[in-house]
Amino acid sequence: MTNRGITQPLLDQLHQTHHTVGLGRKRFRRSKSTPVGEIAPVEINEIKNDQSLLRSKSILDKLHPSIRKVIVYLVIYLGIGTICFYFDRSKIKGKKIDGVLDSLYFCVVTMTTVGYGDLVPNSATTKLLACVFVFSGMALVGLVLSKAADYLVEKQETLLIKALHMGCRVGPSEILEEIETNKVRYKCFMVAAFLIMLIIIGTVVLTRVEKFDTVDAFYCVCATITTLGYGDKSFSTKAGRIFAIFWILTSTLCLGRFFLYVAEWNTEKRQKEIVKWVLSRRTTNVDLEEADLDDDGVVGAAEFVIYKLKEMGKINQHDVVAVLKEFESLDVDQSGTLSTADLTLAQSS
Numbered sequence: 060m061t062n063r064g065i066t067q068p069l070l071d072q073l074h075q076t077h078h079t080v081g082l083g084r085k086r087f088r089r090s091k092s093t094p095v096g097e098i099a100p101v102e103i104n105e106i107k108n109d110q111s112l113l114r115s116k117s118i119l120d121k122l123h124p125s126i127r128k129v130i131v132y133l134v135i136y137l138g139i140g141t142i143c144f145y146f147d148r149s150k151i152k153g154k155k156i157d158g159v160l161d162s163l164y165f166c167v168v169t170m171t172t173v174g175y176g177d178l179v180p181n182s183a184t185t186k187l188l189a190c191v192f193v194f195s196g197m198a199l200v201g202l203v204l205s206k207a208a209d210y211l212v213e214k215q216e217t218l219l220i221k222a223l224h225m226g227c228r229v230g231p232s233e234i235l236e237e238i239e240t241n242k243v244r245y246k247c248f249m250v251a252a253f254l255i256m257l258i259i260i261g262t263v264v265l266t267r268v269e270k271f272d273t274v275d276a277f278y279c280v281c282a283t284i285t286t287l288g289y290g291d292k293s294f295s296t297k298a299g300r301i302f303a304i305f306w307i308l309t310s311t312l313c314l315g316r317f318f319l320y321v322a323e324w325n326t327e328k329r330q331k332e333i334v335k336w337v338l339s340r341r342t343t344n345v346d347l348e349e350a351d352l353d354d355d356g357v358v359g360a361a362e363f364v365i366y367k368l369k370e371m372g373k374i375n376q377h378d379v380v381a382v383l384k385e386f387e388s389l390d391v392d393q394s395g396t397l398s399t400a401d402l403t404l405a406q407s408s
Contacts, residue, residue, distance in 0.1 A: 129206070136199055140166035140192050150182035156297050164300045170196020171311045173283055176290030200312060243324045250317045257310045258284070264306070268299045284310040330372070337370045352379075 144151065144162040154177055155161050165178045169192050180186045258280055265276035271292065279292035294303040350358045350366035358366075368374045389397055391404040 132199060136170070136195065137163060137166055140170070140196075143188050143192075144185070147182070147185050147188065150180065150185045151178055152181040153178035154295055156295075156300065160297065160300055163304055164294070166192060166196075167304050167307055168288075169193050170199065171307055172197065172286045173288040173307060173311065174286075174290075175288050175293035177293045177295065200315075243320060243327050246320045247317070247324050250313060250320055254284075254310070254313045254317055257306065257313060261306055261310065264299070264302050265294075268296055268302065269294060280310075283307060284314045286311055334371050337367060 141159065141162045144165050145158055148155070148158050148162060151161075151165065161178060168175060168178070169189055172193060180189045258277075261280040261283070262273065262276045265271045265279055266273060269276070269279075271279065275292055281287070282289055282292065294300045346366070347358050350362050352362050352365070365374070365379060369376065369379075386397070389401055389405050391401050391408070394401075
């Protein structure tokens with residue numbers, strides 16, 4: 060392996076640092092890349108006070124940047140789509156109720172790929188417009204709305220954890236640890252609950268507004284949120300289409316996120332099983348030979364950690380080599396350690 064000349068000094072330095080911290084020497088340092096959550100409490104209060112003055116200007120400013128971006132993109136998309144389909148509404152055939160409402164409804168049905176068939180393009184112009192808006196709508200849902208959905212779900216995780224631990228005092232550190240440990244599982248639970256609520260609401264609205272029986276209403280709901288859209292059952296009243304504009308977008312997105320979180324959960328469970336197997340299996344002489352990066356016949360703590368992380372799939376040999384190459388390029392004096400002088404010389408060269 061290349062860069063073995065600098066490997067052992069680096070590993071010794073890491074090992075010594077580990078023991079130094081264990082002796083109780085506490086030093087507070089904050090690097091430029093440190094997350095905001097690790098900033099000192101005094102600095103956090105100052106930042107919050109400054110931000111509170113800025114965010115109190117308007118309701119839109121109080122929203123998270125991701126949510127503001129979603130609102131802007133969605134308004135632009137639906138606005139352009141509604142205007143285009145409104146001026147071309149005479150070339151859209153089907154059951155029509157109101158020009159603007161039908162155009163907005165047709166735009167939402169197109170972007171979510173539901174495609175009931177109750178309103179269909181009937182000319183070359185509207186067909187080309189539908190092709191443009193279905194692809195741009197899918198991109199909007201996949202790239203922008205999905206990020207907003209993730210953000211909203213994560214914001215509700217704290218409430219879910221507090222609800223699960225009612226009667227117990229749960230501090231901020233315990234909440235953060237619980238979220239980090241079971242993050243994907245909680246996302247699945249929350250999205251599943253929200254999806255069930257949307258299914259119930261959709262079924263109730265279809266039975267009362269569209270006058271469907273319960274089976275047909277549930278059938279239409281399932282055909283909609285899965286974007287199956289047979290078209291035999293759809294929203295045909297003014298109130299129903301107003302509801303559909305919001306409900307279709309929310310329910311189809313929710314189902315997509317649910318399946319994504321389930322896939323992430325399965326991947327996470329498989330990764331945890333691999334980690335458990337790696338930590339429980341017996342270490343052999345072959346493992347020691349593989350873990351001995353500097354070929355000195357012994358394996359240090361840092362070498363053992365790196366080897367186990369490679370076995371778990373957390374890192375690979377390419378990552379280790381890349382990090383060692385960067386270390387070697389910064390270690391100008393070839394001492395095996397990094398100092399301010401090394402960084403100054405490396406930057407100047």
